[in-house]
Amino acid sequence: MKKKILVVEDEEGLRFLYEEELKAEGYEVLIARNGREAIEQLEKGKPDLIILDIVMPVMNGMEALGRIVGKDRKIPIILNSSYPGYRQDFMSWAADAYLTKSIDLGELKDKVRELLEKGRAR
Amino acid sequence: MKNVLAMVLAGGRGERLYPLTRDRAKPAVPFGAIYRIIDFTLSNCLNSDIRRIYALTQYKSISLERHIQLGWNILSAPLGEFVGVISAQQRINEQWYQGTADAIYQNIYTLQEERPDLVLILSGDHIYKMDYRKMIAFHLEGGADLTVAAIRMDRKYSREFGVIEVDRDWRIIGFEEKPATPKTIPGDPEGILASMGVYLFKTEILVKRLIEDARSDSTHDFGNDIIPTMIGKDRVFAFDFRQGDRGGRGYWRDVGTIDAYFDANMDLVSVTPQLNLYDPQWPILTYQPTYPPAKTVLAEEGRVGTAINSIISNGCIISGGSVKRSILSPKVMVHSYAEIEDSILLEAVDIGRYAKIRSTIIDKGVRIPEGLEIGYDLDQDGKRFTVTGSGIVVVPKWIKL
Numbered sequence: 013m014k015k016k017i018l019v020v021e022d023e024e025g026l027r028f029l030y031e032e033e034l035k036a037e038g039y040e041v042l043i044a045r046n047g048r049e050a051i052e053q054l055e056k057g058k059p060d061l062i063i064l065d066i067v068m069p070v071m072n073g074m075e076a077l078g079r080i081v082g083k084d085r086k087i088p089i090i091l092n093s094s095y096p097g098y099r100q101d102f103m104s105w106a107a108d109a110y111l112t113k114s115i116d117l118g119e120l121k122d123k124v125r126e127l128l129e130k131g132r133a134r
Numbered sequence: 135m136k137n138v139l140a141m142v143l144a145g146g147r148g149e150r151l152y153p154l155t156r157d158r159a160k161p162a163v164p165f166g167a168i169y170r171i172i173d174f175t176l177s178n179c180l181n182s183d184i185r186r187i188y189a190l191t192q193y194k195s196i197s198l199e200r201h202i203q204l205g206w207n208i209l210s211a212p213l214g215e216f217v218g219v220i221s222a223q224q225r226i227n228e229q230w231y232q233g234t235a236d237a238i239y240q241n242i243y244t245l246q247e248e249r250p251d252l253v254l255i256l257s258g259d260h261i262y263k264m265d266y267r268k269m270i271a272f273h274l275e276g277g278a279d280l281t282v283a284a285i286r287m288d289r290k291y292s293r294e295f296g297v298i299e300v301d302r303d304w305r306i307i308g309f310e311e312k313p314a315t316p317k318t319i320p321g322d323p324e325g326i327l328a329s330m331g332v333y334l335f336k337t338e339i340l341v342k343r344l345i346e347d348a349r350s351d352s353t354h355d356f357g358n359d360i361i362p363t364m365i366g367k368d369r370v371f372a373f374d375f376r377q378g379d380r381g382g383r384g385y386w387r388d389v390g391t392i393d394a395y396f397d398a399n400m401d402l403v404s405v406t407p408q409l410n411l412y413d414p415q416w417p418i419l420t421y422q423p424t425y426p427p428a429k430t431v432l433a434e435e436g437r438v439g440t441a442i443n444s445i446i447s448n449g450c451i452i453s454g455g456s457v458k459r460s461i462l463s464p465k466v467m468v469h470s471y472a473e474i475e476d477s478i479l480l481e482a483v484d485i486g487r488y489a490k491i492r493s494t495i496i497d498k499g500v501r502i503p504e505g506l507e508i509g510y511d512l513d514q515d516g517k518r519f520t521v522t523g524s525g526i527v528v529v530p531k532w533i534k535l
Contacts, residue, residue, distance in 0.1 A: 079226070086350075102341045105341060
C-alpha cells in the first residue's frame with residue numbers, strides 16, 4: 013500500500029512542487045491549504061505523515077500542530093518553514109523534525125523516508 | 135526569584151470532601167475560618183519571593199477565581215509581578231486536562247511567553263508552610279533537571295502517596311504511585327518519602343518531557359508518567375521538606391477527606407496548634423472583606439453569650455448562646471440558648487435559639503432553625519446530611535431546614 017503524505021502549504025507553486033516530487037517517489041499525496049484544512053484531512057484522509065508549513069492564513073501551522081497531536085498523538089510531523097526563528101517556539105518541539113524550506117527537496121525526502129521507517133518500527 | 139514561574143494546579147475536584155466541594159473546587163474550600171486552602175500555597179510563594187504565579191483552574195472554578203481576583207490582586211504588574219488565573223481554555227487541543235502534566239502542557243504558550251529559567255509546579259490542594267527558596271538553592275547547587283519535594287511518612291500510608299526512592303545523595307532512583315509494599319528510607323525501615331506534589335523543573339527539560347509525554351500513550355500525570363520516565367535519563371533529586379519547613383514541625387496536610395479536614399481545622403483551636411497562623415515572618419494572606427469586630431452579648435442567668443477555645447471571625451455575634459471548641463467564619467450568628475460544640479461554621483451561618491450543634495460542619499449561609507439538634511442522633515442526621523465514619527456531620531450549602 014502506498015504511504016499517504018499530507019502536504020499543508022498555502023503557496024500554490026510550492027504545493028504543486030511537493031505534490032509532483034512526492035508522487036514521483038511513490039507516495040500518495042493529500043493537500044491542505046491551511047491548518048484547518050489539515051485537521052479535516054487528518055480525519056478524512058488518514059495520512060501516514062504530515063509536512064506542515066507554519067505561516068499560513070486561517071490557522072497557522074503551530075496552532076494546527078497542537079490540535080493534530082491532540083487527535084493523533086503518534087503521527088510523524090515535519091515542520092517546514094522559510095523562517096528558522098520558529099524553532100525557538102516551544103510548540104515546534106512537538107514536531108518530529110523542523111526543516112527550512114528549499115526547492116531542492118532532497119533533505120525533505122530523506123526525512124520523510126526516515127520517519128516513515130521509524131513509524132513502521134514502532 | 136524573577137527567573138522562577140510558579141504554576142499552581144488548582145483544578146482538584148476533591149471528591150472525598152463532598153459536599154464541601156459540591157459548589158467549589160478543592161483549593162477554594164474554606165479552611166481555618168477565614169482562609170481558602172489555596173491561600174497557603176500562594177502565601178508560600180509570596181513569602182519565598184516568588185511573584186510570578188499562575189493558578190490553573192478548570193473545575194467549578196468560579197468561587198476560586200473570584201477569591202483570587204478579590205484577594206490576590208496585590209502585586210505590582212509594572213514590575214512584572216502577578217497572581218493570574220488561567221482557566222482551561224482548550225488552547226492547544228479540544229479536551230479538558232487529562233492529568234497534571236497535561237494541564238501544564240496545554241499551557242505551553244504561557245511558558246513560552248514568560249520564558250522563566252525554572253518552573254515551580256505546585257498543588258493548590260495542600261496546607262503547609264514551605265520556603266521554596268531552599269528548594270531552589272538545592273536544585274541549582276545539584277545541577278538538577280527536576281527536584282521533587284519529599285516528606286517522611288509512616289510506611290503504612292504508602293497507598294495514599296507517590297513514594298520516592300533515593301540514593302545517599304538524595305538522587306531519585308525509583309518512584310511508585312501508591313504502592314502496597316513501598317521502598318522505605320535507607321536506615322529508617324518504618325519511614326517512606328512521600329511526594330508533596332511540589333516539582334521544580336528546568337524549563338527546557340520540562341517542555342521536552344511534556345511534549346514527549348503528550349505524544350505517547352500515557353495518563354499524562356507527573357507522578358505516574360513524567361517522573362518515572364525522567365529517572366535514569368535526567369538528573370532528578372528529592373528535596374527534604376525539613377530543610378524548607380517554615381513551621382518546623384513537618385506539618386503538611388492533604389485534607390483529602392472530611393475527617394482529615396475536620397481534624398486539621400480543630401488543630402487550630404488547640405493551645406499550641408501544629409499549624410501556626412501567627413508567625414509574622416510567614417504571614418498567610420487571604421481575601422477578607424471588612425466586617426465589624428466579633429462580639430459576645432448578654433449575660434443573664436442561663437443566657438450568656440460565650441466562646442471558649444474557639445476561633446471567632448469578624449462580623450460574628452454570639453448573642454446569649456455558647457460556643458466551645460469551634461471555628462466560626464465571618465458573619466456567623468449564634469442566638470440565645472444555642473449550644474455549639476466541636477463544630478465548624480462557615481460564613482454567615484445562622485444558629486437559631488435553643489439549637490444544639492455538635493461535631494458538625496455547616497456550609498456557608500445555612501440557617502439552622504430554632505431548637506434543631508445536629509450531631510446528637512447520627513441515624514437521624516444521616517437521613518438528611520452527610521455523616522462520616524467517625525461521626526462528623528456535614529450540612530451542605532443551600533439546604534432549607
